[in-house]
Amino acid sequence: MKALVMQPDKCTSCLQCEMACTFEHEGVFNPARSRIKVFEFEHGALNVPYACTQCEEAWCLHACPTNAITINDATGAKVVNDDKCVGCKVCTIACPYGTINYRPETGKVAKCDLCDGNPACVEACPTGAITYQ
Amino acid sequence: MSWQNKVLFVDLTANRCWSEPLNQRWAEKYVGTRGLGTRYLMDLIDPSVDPMSPENVLIFATGPLTGTSCSTSGRWTAICKSPLTNSIGSANSGGKFGAELKFAGYDLLIVKGRAKQPVYLFIDDDNVEIRPADMWGQSVWEADEAIRKEVADPNIKIAAIGQSGENGARIACIVNDLHRAAGRCGVGAVMGSKQLKAVAVRGSQGVGNVADPKRFMQLNTEIKAKVAADKGRQGMTRNGTHAMLSSMQAFGGLPTRNFREVQFEGADKIDHVAARTATDTGHVNLQTNKACFGCTIACGRIAKIDPEHFSVKDRPQYHTASGGLEYETAYAFGPVVGVDDIDALTFAAFVTNEYGLDPISFGVTLAAAMELHELGVLPAELTDGIELKFGSAEALCVMAEKTGKAEGFGVELGMGAKRLTEKYGHPELFMGSKGQEFAGYDARAMQGMGLGYATSNRGACHLKHDVFSQDMKDHTSNGKAEPCKRTQDIISAVDATGLCLFINGYQSFEDFAALMDAACGGWDADKLQLTGERIWNLEKLFNLKAGLTRADDSLPPRMLNDAVPTGSAKGSVCELDKLLDEYYELRGWNPDSTIKADTLARLGLTELA
Structure with a gap:
């Protein structure tokens, strides 16, 4: 199974990944809603892209009381099914990495779904800091 | 349209904030950043005003492509009357602050008046607060940290001034994201004169109203691939x-x-x-x-x-x-x-x-x-x-x-x-023009640069025209006025879109026009270039109203009389007078640098003259 691989030493913090992510999922350029986030350290000397690791033992999935999180068999992505999510936020507490987040504007949670095997962030990254392999 | 169609007004004298719909007619005519900002400024102040007085207005302006997925979409511009040059003040910056202002839902932030006590502005989408600036007297870096702690948001984007701006230093700038700056024209001094320490902004609305999203994304993919493959771009990434x-x-042009x-x-x-x-x-x-x-x-x-x-x-x-x-x-x-x-x-x-x-x-x-x-x-x-x-x-x-x-x-x-x-x-x-210091290019070795310095509306500047290739070819003044005028227009338009002029070399002007057309609808290269010319003349109009004349389109005697001592341009001086005559003619201006009536009419500026 392929995974998103992040190489911080290549990241320039341009946030093209965040724009691609939100355009793919929500049709807007809106880093505040991105499922992948770039963290900057030391005045930008180190920039670290960060998204759901798609844990094999996915705690978000196990914690969900409505079985709203399921596994995409083709990609291994843990995917939130909006029609089942009731916005209880238990998954956001269960996740050790903080990569599944509640969205007040929808009343549901959102996380990386690997874009069905064609991650938009990978395509948008100009430096190869994010790859899918 | 990729404008947010909203302008945030802050009156620091009255301690009041409100928003108004963007003037769409002006947006179509002046696009964004320095163009649209200057149009608002012309409406809000008398150009003869004392730049350090509360009557001056400070505008933080984005462009329609700011905050979109175009490459270099992070630009914003600070616009006010400059206390360094007494002309239009216009200082462009990158970083992440400009895009964040756009994400908060605003094309422009317009700051009027002067606060009674030092303040900073906190913007979280529609929630806008004028807060006491306990960090007055601190550096930009200290203030950044203090605000970040106070608002408890690691993703807040901050533009601030340091002690120089607080104390009215006319070479003070506004620094955003710690080390990007709206550097020139003393815009930091104007911010300080308003007792405004910082603007801290968080936006979660995004930019979502692209006119033709499918074509916009397609164009972006193609243009970015072209930029990536460009050898010049690769050198710029490696060496800056x-x-x-x-x-x-x-x-032999290194001052x-x-x-x-x-x-x-x-x-x-x-x-x-x-x-x-x-x-x-x-x-x-x-x-x-x-x-x-x-x-x-x-x-x-x-x-x-x-x-x-x-x-x-x-x-x-x-x-x-x-x-x-x-x-x-x-x-x-x-x-x-x-x-x-x-x-x-x-x-x-x-x-x-x-x-x-x-x-x-x-x-x-x-x-x-x-x-x-x-x-x-x-x-x-x-x-x-x-x-x-x-x-x-x-x-x-x-x-x-x-x-x-x-x-x-x-x-x-x-x-x-x-x-x-x-x-x-x-x-x-x-060593400068209109009171603003020269950039790192000698005006005798590079005569197109000399003309660009002298005619730059915001005072000496290397970024408002692009005559590099002609200047590097020969040291004479021949054939320099036309590319200077033409590229001033092009760069005015490029700046106004909200993209960075540094990508101008790697994507064509037609690419800019195509992106504008996909994002905003109704644009082509001719219209965009005419818009650039309109913006240049709008800034010139501001300067004329501020009392500037041909005498202000000047260079120091060292550039006009003292020959270059070494290098490939040895013996050259800048033939400014000759260049100015040719340039004014090309611009459709009178020899005294006022704008001819038919030029104003052609550019739709008659009502402002």
């Missing part, structure tokens, strides 16, 4: 603008010791190769490159100062990385003041960011002070005991900090080179 230093040295010379014997100690070469102690200056918002070039430099260097020894706060040397900072802290110590240059770059100073204006002002020192006019007794000798790394480091903190002789340097040289009886030693 810093590589220009060795080119100018070889060419040295207050423009007396055009080549610097220490150039190879401070150039882009030196920045990536380990010293004897194993220290490497350049750490990595860094992008502004949306940028796939990433020309920004991140550097470290050798911890053993005298400027930072026992000062661990400067042992970590921050914004390093780009060409203009390298020139302004290097050749023009005769300093060849790369750590001293980097220290000056750090502290000008930390305290909010325009590095170009600071360096050239220090260079003028050094020439005054040589003439015996500025002995050490008048300069806090520091000998302002050309080549003194100590003088550079100490004076950068003093000017940033508005202490001692630093207060005088903070007034800029024009006022300093006038005060000490040698106005001829001011």
Whole structure:
């Protein structure tokens, strides 16, 4: 199974990944809603892209009381099914990495779904800091 | 349309904030950033107003492509009447602040009046608050940290001024995201005059109203691939603008010791190769490159100062990385003041960011002070005991900090080179135009640059025209006026879109027009270029109303009379008068630099004249 691989030493913090992510999922350029986030350290000397690791033992999935999180068999992505999510936020507490987040504007949670095997962030990254392999 | 169609107004005198719909007719005519901002400014102030008075207005303006997935979409511009030049003040910056302002739902932020006490502005989408600035008196970096703690949001984006701006230094800038700056025209002094320490913004609305999303994304993919493959772009990513230093040295256009010379014997100690070469102690200056918002070039430099260097020894706060040397900072802290110590240059770059100073204006002002020192006019007794000798790394480091903190002789340097040289009886030693200091290109070796400096609406500037290729080909004034005028129009349009002019070389003007058309609808290259010409003339109109004349389109006598001493342009002077006549004719202006009625009519500016 392929995974998103992040190489911080290549990241320039341009946030093209965040724009691609939100355009793919929500049709807007809106880093505040991105499922992948770039963290900057030391005045930008180190920039670290960060998204759901798609844990094999996915705690978000196990914690969900409505079985709203399921596994995409083709990609291994843990995917939130909006029609089942009731916005209880238990998954956001269960996740050790903080990569599944509640969205007040929808009343549901959102996380990386690997874009069905064609991650938009990978395509948008100009430096190869994010790859899918 | 990719405008947010909303303008945020803040009246600091009345302690009131409100929003209004964007004037869509103006958006169509002036697009964004310096164009749209200047149109609002013309509406809100009398151009003859005292720039440091509460009547001046400070505008933070984005463009329609700011905050979109175009490469280099992070640009914003600070617009006001400039206290350095008394002309239109317009200073463009990158970083992430501009895109965040757009994401909060605003095309422009317009700040009027003057607060009774120091304040900062907090913007979280529709929640806008004028808050007390307890961090007044602190540096940009300290204020950034204090605000970040106060609002408890690591993703807040902050534009702030340092002590120089608080104290009215006319070369003070606005620094955003710690080391990007709306650098020129003293916009930081205007912010300080309003008692506005910072603008802290968080936006969660995004930019979502692209006219034709499918075509926009398709164009972006194609254009970004072209930019990625461009050899020039690859060099820019690797070396930044810093590589220009060795080119100018070889060419003989590198202003040295207050423009007396055009080549610097220490150039190879401070150039882009030196920045990536380990010293004897194993220290490497350049750490990595860094992008502004949306940028796939990433020309920004991140550097470290050798911890053993005298400027930072026992000062661990400067042992970590921050914004390093780009060409203009390298020139302004290097050749023009005769300093060849790369750590001293980097220290000056750090502290000008930390305290909010325009590095170009600071360096050239220090260079003028050094020439005054040589003439015996500025002995050490008048300069806090520091000998302002050309080549003194100590003088550079100490004076950068003093000017940033508005202490001692630093207060005088903070007034800029024009006022300093006038005060000490040698106005001829001011190297600039309209009161603003020159960038790192000699106006005699590069006559198109000379014309660009003289005619730049915001005072001497290297970024408002692009005659590099013609200037590098020959040293004469022949054939320089036309490309100067044409590229001024093109760059005005490029700036107004909200993209960075540095991508102009790697994507075509037709690409800009196509992106504008997909994002906003109804654009082509001809319309965009005409819009650029309209913006240039709008800024000119502001200057005419502010009382500027042909006499202000000037260069110092050194550029007009003293021949270039060495290099490939040896013997040249700038033939400005000849160039100006030709340029005004091409512009459709009168010989006295006023705009002809039919030019105004053609550009739809008659109502403003």
